[in-house]
Amino acid sequence: MNALNPYIPELATIIETFDETPDVKTFRVVLQDEAKMAAFCFEPGQVAQLSVFGTGESTFVICSPPTRMEYLQFSVMRVGELTHRLHTQKAGDPIGLRAPLGNHFPYKDMQGKDIVFIGGGLGLAPLRTLLLFMLDNRADYGKITLIYGGRTPEHLCFKDELKEWAARGDMRVELTVDTPGEGWQGRTGVVPAVLTELGVRPENAVAVTCGPPIMIRFTLEALGKLGFTDEQIVTTLERRMKCGIGLCGRCNIGEKFVCVDGPVFTQAQLRGLPQEF
Ligand SMILES: Cc1cc2nc3c(=O)[nH]c(=O)nc-3n(C[C@H](O)[C@H](O)[C@H](O)COP(=O)(O)OP(=O)(O)OC[C@H]3O[C@@H](n4cnc5c(N)ncnc54)[C@H](O)[C@@H]3O)c2cc1C
Ligand code: FES
Incomplete structure (x- = not known):
């Protein structure tokens, strides 16, 4: 079971980075506390808030699967202040991590399909x-x-x-x-x-x-x-998020909070929401 506090970024270390495209970089990350890393679990589709100290934090999907837990992988497109700073970080640098957040792909319902x-x-x-x-x-x-x-x-x-x-x-x-x-x-x-x-x-x-x-x-x-x-x-969905835990109201579409009810939705669920995205 995860022992991470969703309010407090956990210290993590970047262990490897590489370029995917001219504006996307991949980061492999481990929690500095080995016991917390060993206990960390998540479901496919869940996200993390990554923080670069002195700049802020942003949402990124954990794009490695829970079946391969040597590290958590994130691929980040350089678009604004936080992501520009993140792209300057290198192996050995510390970052903050709040995770896992949000719902996940309904992979059990997909079995046999x-x-x-x-x-x-x-x-x-x-x-x-x-x-x-x-x-x-x-x-x-x-x-x-x-x-x-x-x-x-x-x-x-x-x-x-x-x-x-x-x-x-x-x-x-x-x-x-x-x-x-x-x-x-x-x-x-x-x-x-x-x-x-x-x-x-x-x-x-x-x-x-x-x-x-x-x-x-x-x-x-x-x-x-x-x-x-x-x-x-x-x-x-990629919707702007702040708290990531259903408290700030930054990410809602109608009555749904993308950070807790999503980011994964069926098209049937989205049809019932205001078409503002
Ligand atoms: C659930 C979720 C998962 C995400 N997963 C990834 C991921 O795996 N990899 C990745 O690179 N990005 C991902 N994002 C988007 C990422 O969070 C933003 O690109 C990041 O917050 C931008 O921060 P910034 O300070 O660099 O840019 P800002 O300075 O905040 O913004 C720069 C520009 O990007 C636009 N922008 C910022 N955030 C978003 C957003 N969420 N959707 C659309 N436009 C946006 C702004 O309007 C502005 O034009 C995800 C977002 C969500 C909500
Ligand atoms: S990001 Fe704060 S309520 Fe969803």
């Missing part, structure tokens, strides 16, 4: 935790398909793993980019078009999607045309 992951850009980060969790429990799930796109081949995250997953033989990987570079052997075009072209079957299937709003909009349309119901579509 075919899973279609549909991601764009850094939207693959939350999908990665669930995908790796499912690969580590492969017999519990049916066919696994990943459809993933980025602006250019350089903007695809987790490039080495994309190759490994494509070579596994027990899952299907379809990559697409808007603008192909020299040597690109995948598809060209947008993710929803690939989804439609593949004619993914909705029977006994669940679609899990995360990416830029425009991709999500057209992906939902494409899934609907393929026969997926709102109950068969799961997504994870």
Whole structure:
């Protein structure tokens, strides 16, 4: 059981960093207290508030799976003050961590079903935790398909793993980019078009999607045309958060707090909320 206080950042150390794309960096992190690290547990899809001392804290999904606990992994896009500071941190530097926060992917309800992951850009980060969790429990799930796109081949995250997953033989990987570079052997075009072209079957299937709003909009349309119901579509929202524990009211959509009721929702749940995102 976790012994972390959700109000107080726990001291953690960055043990490794590497670049995923020109503006996304991955951080591997361990709690400084070894006993707390050994006891730490979370579910796929849960998030953390990471703090850079003197700057502040922000929300990031734990994108490693709970089946691999040597470290917690985060992939961070450089967009503003906190993320710029985080990108300057290196192995050995301390950061603060409040986690685990939020709900998680309903992976037990997905057992025995075919899973279609549909991601764009850094939207693959939350999908990665669930995908790796499912690969580590492969017999519990049916066919696994990943459809993933980025602006250019350089903007695809987790490039080495994309190759490994494509070579596994027990899952299907379809990559697409808007603008192909020299040597690109995948598809060209947008993710929803690939989804439609593949004619993914909705029977006994669940679609899990995360990416830029425009991709999500057209992906939902494409899934609907393929026969997926709102109950068969799961997504994870990125909404501005502050406290992360349901107290400040910063993240609400209607009556739901994304930090405690989410960030993971089915499309059926989202349909019942004000369409302000
Ligand atoms: C549940 C959840 C999970 C997230 N997971 C990740 C992750 O794994 N990796 C990652 O890189 N980012 C993730 N984010 C987004 C991340 O929290 C923000 O990018 C970060 O807070 C920006 O902080 P900043 O100080 O650098 O930027 P700010 O200075 O606060 O903002 C810079 C720019 O980014 C925009 N922005 C900031 N936060 C968000 C947001 N949440 N959604 C949309 N636009 C935003 C601002 O409007 C502004 O234009 C997640 C957010 C949530 C709520
Ligand atoms: S972030 Fe404070 S209530 Fe959700």
